[in-house]
Amino acid sequence: EVQLVESGGGLVKPGGSLRLSCAASGFTFSNYNMKWVRQAPGKGLELVSSISSGGSYIYYPDSVRGRFTISRDNAKNSLYLQMNNLRVEDTAMYYCVRDLNLLCGGDCPFDPWGQGTLVTVSS
Amino acid sequence: DIQMTQSPSSLSASVGDRVTITCRASQDIRTYLAWYQQKPGKVPKLLIYTASTLQSGVPSRFSGSGSGSDFTLTISSLQPEDVATYYCQKYNGAPWTFGQGTKVEIK
Numbered sequence: 001e002v003q004l005v006e007s008g009g010g011l012v013k014p015g016g017s018l019r020l021s022c023a024a025s026g027f028t029f030s031n032y033n034m035k036w037v038r039q040a041p042g043k044g045l046e047l048v049s050s051i052s053s054g055g056s057y058i059y060y061p062d063s064v065r066g067r068f069t070i071s072r073d074n075a076k077n078s079l080y081l082q083m084n085n086l087r088v089e090d091t092a093m094y095y096c097v098r099d100l101n102l103l104c105g106g107d108c109p110f111d112p113w114g115q116g117t118l119v120t121v122s123s
Numbered sequence: 124d125i126q127m128t129q130s131p132s133s134l135s136a137s138v139g140d141r142v143t144i145t146c147r148a149s150q151d152i153r154t155y156l157a158w159y160q161q162k163p164g165k166v167p168k169l170l171i172y173t174a175s176t177l178q179s180g181v182p183s184r185f186s187g188s189g190s191g192s193d194f195t196l197t198i199s200s201l202q203p204e205d206v207a208t209y210y211c212q213k214y215n216g217a218p219w220t221f222g223q224g225t226k227v228e229i230k
Contacts, residue, residue, distance in 0.1 A: 110219075
């Protein structure tokens with residue numbers, strides 16, 4: 001069974017840092033592009049970072065560029081998101097997601113999704 | 124960047140009704156369009172991709188259509204378990220933008 005399990009969320013003060021982790025199982029992790037998607041309370045979905053299967057192509061939207069760093073360890077089947085200089089507006093559930101399959105190249109919908117880890121930024 | 128606009132933002136319909144949600148892209152995205160369903164308190168779930176392909180296990184009352192910039196998600200006969208927020212998403216490269224969501228409720 002394909003599984004994505006996030007961890008590392010919690011309460012942090014503005015300006016603080018957190019490192020999220022996603023443990024993948026049930027598929028060949030090193031073959032797949034991976035993403036982090038977040039959802040603020042009561043709001044919609046926003047992709048916050050993407051990394052290619054080998055780690056060479058990385059994308060961030062303007063909202064997090066320079067503050068968030070995505071990385072992966074294919075030997076450990078793990079995805080990470082280092083979040084620095086956190087802001088109140090970064091408060092959200094953070095989901096680890098995988099590209100649907102290997103046939104779509106870099107143009108893939110997202111499936112599956114992990115259960116998410118909650119990040120709360122508050123003083 | 125390409126913007127994705129859904130309408131309506133919310134709707135209320137009776138069990139058995141036909142429900143239609145639209146999604147408009149600000150540029151041509153061919154059929155690189157997915158629909159996700161998020162039930163209250165749950166994780167988003169992929170329903171449809173390439174605008175009209177049902178993901179495995181999705182009931183046949185769900186269907187998608189469209190290409191270019193105008194897309195539609197249809198629920199042919201609304202069921203109580205379909206109460207959810209539905210999101211469209213373009214996925215032809217970065218940024219992988221989502222629509223703002225359409226909340227579907229039972230009347």
